[in-house]
Amino acid sequence: MQRTLASFPGSFKKLFGYLMDETKDLKVLFHDFEDEAGGFELVAARFCYNKKSLDCISFWTWSELLVALKECQALLSASDSSLILEKILDCVVTRLASLVVASPCTCSSENTRISWWFEDLLVLKIDLIDKVIRMSISRNIDHATISKFLLCYQRSRFLTATPTEKCKIMEVMINLLSLLDRSSFSCKLLFGIFRVVSSLKISSHHKSILENLIGSQLDRATIDFLLVPSSRRKAYVYDVNLVLRLVKAFYIEGRCFLLDSRLRKVASLVDSYFVEVAADSHLSPSKFAALVLVLPDDARESHDRLFQAIDIYLQVHGGLCEAKKMKICSALNYAKLSTDALKHLARNPKFPSRIAIQVFINQQSKLENLFEDKTHLVDTFSSSVFAEESIDEKVSSDQVLVYAKRINLPNKAEHLDVQLQGMQCTITELEKYCGIMQTQIGNIPRTRLSSLGNNARFLPKLCS
Numbered sequence: 001m002q003r004t005l006a007s008f009p010g011s012f013k014k015l016f017g018y019l020m021d022e023t024k025d026l027k028v029l030f031h032d033f034e035d036e037a038g039g040f041e042l043v044a045a046r047f048c049y050n051k052k053s054l055d056c057i058s059f060w061t062w063s064e065l066l067v068a069l070k071e072c073q074a075l076l077s078a079s080d081s082s083l084i085l086e087k088i089l090d091c092v093v094t095r096l097a098s099l100v101v102a103s104p105c106t107c108s109s110e111n112t113r114i115s116w117w118f119e120d121l122l123v124l125k126i127d128l129i130d131k132v133i134r135m136s137i138s139r140n141i142d143h144a145t146i147s148k149f150l151l152c153y154q155r156s157r158f159l160t161a162t163p164t165e166k167c168k169i170m171e172v173m174i175n176l177l178s179l180l181d182r183s184s185f186s187c188k189l190l191f192g193i194f195r196v197v198s199s200l201k202i203s204s205h206h207k208s209i210l211e212n213l214i215g216s217q218l219d220r221a222t223i224d225f226l227l228v229p230s231s232r233r234k235a236y237v238y239d240v241n242l243v244l245r246l247v248k249a250f251y252i253e254g255r256c257f258l259l260d261s262r263l264r265k266v267a268s269l270v271d272s273y274f275v276e277v278a279a280d281s282h283l284s285p286s287k288f289a290a291l292v293l294v295l296p297d298d299a300r301e302s303h304d305r306l307f308q309a310i311d312i313y314l315q316v317h318g319g320l321c322e323a324k325k326m327k328i329c330s331a332l333n334y335a336k337l338s339t340d341a342l343k344h345l346a347r348n349p350k351f352p353s354r355i356a357i358q359v360f361i362n363q364q365s366k367l368e369n370l371f372e373d374k375t376h377l378v379d380t381f382s383s384s385v386f387a388e389e390s391i392d393e394k395v396s397s398d399q400v401l402v403y404a405k406r407i408n409l410p411n412k413a414e415h416l417d418v419q420l421q422g423m424q425c426t427i428t429e430l431e432k433y434c435g436i437m438q439t440q441i442g443n444i445p446r447t448r449l450s451s452l453g454n455n456a457r458f459l460p461k462l463c464s
Contacts, residue, residue, distance in 0.1 A: 057091050065092050066120055073128050085131075093135045114142070118149050122156045126169050129153060133176050143184035150176060151189060154196075163200065170197050171206045178209050187220040194228075211242070215249025219265040223272045235282040240291055243273060247294050267299040274309035279316055285324040288313055292331040303336040307345065314350040325352045 060068070065088060072085045096117060121132065133146060150173050157169055170193070177185060177193075190213055197210065214221075226246075230239040250266055251258070274291055277283060292306060300306065310328055314320065329351060334342065345351055 057087050058094075060091065062095060062120075065095070069128070070123065073125055089131055089135055093132065093139055093141070096136060097139045097141055114145050115148065115152075118152050121149070122153055126157070126165075126172050130172050130176065134179070137176075137179055143180040147177065147180055147185040147189070154193075167200050167202050170200060171202050174202075174206045174210050174213075178213060182213075182216055187214065187217040187225065190214045190217065191221070191225045198228075211245050212249045212253065215246045216253035218246055218250040218269070219262040221269060223269065223276065226269070226273050227276060236277075236284075236287070237280045237282070238277050240277060240283065240287055243270065244290060244294055263299050264301065267295055268305070270295065271300070271305040271309065274306065275312065278309045278312040281316055283313075285317065285320055285328065289324075289327045289331075292328060297333050297336075300333075300336065302338070303333050304338050304341045307332060307337060307341050311344075311348065311350070314348075318350065322352050325350075 057065075068084075068088050069092060072082065072088060121129065124132070133150070136146060137143070154169055154173055158166060161169065174193070174197075177190075190210065194210060194214065197207065226238075226243055228239045228242055230236055247266065247270060270291075277291070278288070292310065310332065313328065314325065334345075337345070
């Protein structure tokens, strides 16, 4: 009933206006009036603050605006659209948008000048804060300042809030953060919010919004942020499903414009994460395979760190069948493994035998490329510079090349280790020979090099 009465303040004024001039003591009785909390104050507020009286609200002081805002908060519900509330909010946000003019205090630092209003608004309920911040965003108030206020508000209100109130605060806070520029808040802030909401029963929709926000900044995260314990219902130690969702969110957020540098940072981060979780004996092969396959091949320049994680996992989970091992190992690009990693992989009995054969083929290809490069350089220098060098050294080089040519792909996997040892020996001899040639080049008199004319500057550099 009081809301109906409050909708007609002008009518009451006309009705009682002429009586106030004739009667000293005027009393109005409302029969069967059920006064809800603050009902009569609501009627009085709307009666007193009519449209004409609100025209001068822009001249109110900051303290007067705060008092009016608190009164509105006490009398109006969140869904109530009040001219009084809208006018006061508009004036408050206008003051915030012009900080130098609005600030009622003399501030000693830039941070204090920007955040002077934080404490004044901490007494407001979250529904009213939602209105203030949304209006502030529309007025282009600095987003970094808004995010700092939201964090300050959350910490302050959590001291006395009930679990239900905490959920409401966090859901509104997440919604408001999603409206801000991504550079206005840190990845550390988002993970801090995630830890808070993990103990609350917020909606899955708001959890998804928060994870998308974190995913958009995943290249700024550290390994400590990702090591989130799994729920009690899960057997494995860390929440690997969270990391999978964050990586996918990173791709979704940056699908239109994703720099290679950002992708490399995320790849390095998740590879470190894989090494940490690989030792978890409860982590299933299918889940680990999903982890190592979550990034495309071009995300990494080197697969050594990924190989390390897979190696640890296969050692901890020794009873896996060949099919599961092959699924996990399909994430490896052997061309992006270092020589040491390839050698270790080929001799590792935990890896499938077919993997060892592929590694051997890749090693063979690398050796052939090295062999061709060295042969070309040897022929070039032998014909142009070293014509008079000793026959013994030439015979030595021929022996190295002949030995290298004798390497053939074995038909059986059990011969791989022997062949790899021979290949490693060949590489060592080739590198030694390159060192000898480099020394000889340094000992050549400059008069002999000058006889080559301008072609001398184009001589290739060996074993750089």
